[in-house]
Amino acid sequence: MDICIILTDIIKFFILYVLSNYLVKQHKRRINSMKKAVAVILLFCILYIHGFGVFAKSEVYSGELDYAGSFSGDFAVVGKYEGKFKYGYIDKSGKLVIDMKFDYCEDFSENLAKVGIGEDLSSMKYGYIKTNGSYLIKPQFDIAYAMHKGYALVGLKKGKDYKYGLVSNKGKIVVEPKYDYIDVGDYLLDKGYAITSLNSQYGLVNLKTGKIIEPKYKSIALMSNYIRISSMVDGKEKYGFILFNGKVIEPAFDWIHHFGSIAKVIGMVEIDGKFGLMGADGKYVLEPKYDEIREFNDGITHVKLGDKYGYVDSDGSFLTDIEFEDISAFSKGISYVKKNGKWGLLNIDGTYKAEPIYDSISLVNGQIEAVLNGEKKLLNLDGSSKFDNDYVYMYPFVSIEGASKVMKDGKEVIIDAEGKPIFKKDFDKIWDFVDGVARIELKGKVGYLTIDDKYLVEPIYDSAYKDEATSCYNTKDNELWGLVLTDGTVIKPMSDAPIHFYGDYGIIRVGQKKTYIDKKGKRLTNEVFDDCYPFSDGFGRVTINGKTNYLNTAGKLMNRNFDFGQDFKEGFACVYDSGRYRFIDKNGNFAFGETAKFLSAKSFSNGLAAIYADNGKWGYIDTKGKIVIQPQFEGAFNFDEKLAPVIKSGKIGFIDKTGKFVIQPVYESATEFEN
Structure with missing residues (x-):
């Protein structure tokens, strides 16, 4: 509602109120309340006319529409056909906010809408209107696109083709429509540029400054920190730069390798097989004279000149001389270098962590492993020796943090980060700890050691291994097998095959026969059987001469054998006897009577x-x-x-x-x- 209209209506109301008051005085027979009634009626009429009533005159379009588009934002395109279509806009209350006077309308985008005036599509001219219906740019273009990020592509027909330009959301023709095409992709617009094309040549528009470089390049590509351009020079494509500060370095390079993460360096340039670095100010950080330059790592790159390498900072200053035969990239501030055939470690400030005097060197688990004259060494991070010279370093003992395995007098020793032995004894061999237990070998015998330096299995056996299914340790000595249970109970070697425990009872082999033992290693019976099965429901099922019998926990067999039998379950065992299946109880008697066959x-x-x-x-x-x-x-x-x-x-x-x-x-x- 226009404030001027409201003020005018208030003045009209006041005049009418005064006039009504005068008329009432002239007709004294009318009651005084008549004056108030007239004033109220006049006020209601004025407010009704201008939108303060339930309905306002002409604000909700009451006529029929021949076209109604979907709402896009606060507005929708509507149309009326009267010999030809005319289009306008309504708001969400149904009010016709822009009259139906256009021959073409599109949805609003960025508070601007493309509209057209013309008898038909071939003669249509396009422009842009604001949300109040006034023109931002009057219809004058043969082709136009919706506003996007403040700009729109427009065109004029030139013969059979179109020539394109750009308009802004300020109503300015930023680029005259004279180009074959203009690239206004999101990435370009976000950076403030547009790329023009004419006769297969490319130019550049700086949308922030308005500066235009007319099309003259073979290609233009917007990179993260510069614009790469190319031209044909002496029959070969060469590359150059347009910097974001506007400086142009005309194409003269065979190639530009993009460096996007270093502020001072925008790219590596190549000329005739030599490499250099171009700075963000358009000046060389390194002249293109090097045989190799690698990507920056931790702000440092390495260069090669001839057959030697050196390190360079991002401002072009050298951290080292070009003196190394081989090098690596920096990782966590350290690199590997080779000089005079020997290896060392270099800090990122150009100082040595370990002088290049070693046959080989590596950084593992916070310590330095090196080989000097064929002998392994373990060094602290400052390059000093980690342990006594009596020790010969083997490798990190990874199952204990910071520990290493070394050799001394033919024994394997585990030392901590300070170089001190962790265990009281030195072993012929010690393996890594798994779940707090390590296999050991001492004086030719095998055992197991806990990480708190106690024997889980004494090293007195010819062989030993862990049964993963039961977590028990099988032991072997003089061809007989024993067992160390999970509670530490030792069952001396007594079986001709590994012992397997099932619950409270284990099965051992005696020659080609089997029998049972308890957890103390005591036999349940002196009898041996062709086969034994784990106890179930208080009985062990055994095979004797092809027949089945059952042994109780007291070591006593039932009074008879059966042709075949299953394990006891829920107080009964199913057996096969005399051609029928029957059930027996724990006394060995047939259950359920003679009919239960x-x-x-x-x-x-x-x-x-x-x-x-x-x-x-x-x-x-x-x-x-x-x-x-x-x-x-x-x-x-x-x-x-x-x-x-x-x-x-x-x-x-x-x-x-x-x-x-x-x-x-x-x-x-x-x-x-x-x-």
Whole structure:
């Protein structure tokens, strides 16, 4: 609402109020309240007319529209067809804010919109309007693009082609439309430049200063800290610079290698196979006379002249003479250098951390490893020796931080960062610690040492290794195997094969037979068996002459053997006897009576056991021998948790303990549930 209009209406209201007051006085028969009523009515009318009422005259467009575009920001393009389309804009309240007087309209971008005036597309001229509908640039261009980052590409038709220019959001024609094309990509605009093209030559516009370099270059590329240009010189493409300060270095280089991270150096230039460095001020940091210049690292580069190397700072000052036969880039302020065939370490300030006198040298774990005249040395970071001359350095002992393995008098010694021995004894061999334990060898015998310098396994055995499955240590002496349990209990060598413990009992081999021992190494029985299996539910299953029997924890066998048997589970074992599967109790007696004989059966699991009945189907019995799920399945498996997989009509599903399908049999394969 224009403030001038509001003020005018207030004045009108005041005049009308005075006039009404006069008329009321002339007609005294009217009550005094009439005057107030007239004033209120007049005020309402004025406010209604100018937008303070619920609806304002002409503010919400009430006519029909033949075109309505989507809102872009606060405005939408609308159009009316009256022999031809005319377009304008409405705001989000529906008010027609810019009259429908244009032959072409686009959405607002950066508070400016492209509009066109013309009888048809071939005669259309384009310009730009502001949000109040006034022209920023009157329609005069044959082609125009939306404003982007303060600029828009415009063009005039010249014959069959267009010539392009640039306009700004200030209404200024920044570049006259005379070029074949103008590149105004985001990266260029962000840097304040546009690249022009004419007859396959390229020029540059500095949008900040308005300076224009007319197209004359073969190529122009905007880099992070300069603009690279190229021209054909004597039939060869040469490269040059346009600096951001406006200075132009005309193309004269065979190539420019971009250096984007060094403030004082913008690139490495190449002329006739020689290299130099160009500074940000357009002057040489290094003249192009070197055979090699590498990328900067930690603000330092190295150069090569002939067959020697040296280091140069980013301002062109030399840290060292060009005197090294080989060098490396700096890493954490240190580089490797080779001089007169020997290696050393150089600090980034040009001083030596270790003089180049060593056959080889390396920086590992905060210390220096070197070889001098064929002998390994360990040095502190200041280049001094890390330990006594009696020690011969081997390599870092990585399982203890800062430690090293050295050799002294034929023994392996582990020393700390100060060069002092960590363990009381020196060993023939010591391996790295794993989970706080290291394998050791002493006087030809093997053992294990804890990191707190205690023997976990005394070094008295011919051989030893850790059983990863049980975390016990198998030991061997005089061809017999023993065991050191996790609690430190030592079972002396007594077995002809490695001993394996399962719970409280282990299995040893005596000749070609087997038997059981407890955790003290005592045999449960003097008898030996063809085979032994781990204890289950208080019994160890054994094989005697092809038959199965069971040994209890007191070392006593059952009174009879069975043709075959499974482990005890939930108080019973499934055995095969006289052509049938039956269940026995822990006394060795047949359970559930003489009728509980099956074609096949499986061990109990979660209170039920699968049985294969005479009808050729599988069902389940409980621990009282009662059939609780009638034989009806083609296959049956153990209950795990509350469900068991069964086969019905060739498909697998899952039943609960009542025999009801919880998961229908639709699967080709399945496993028992777990967790």
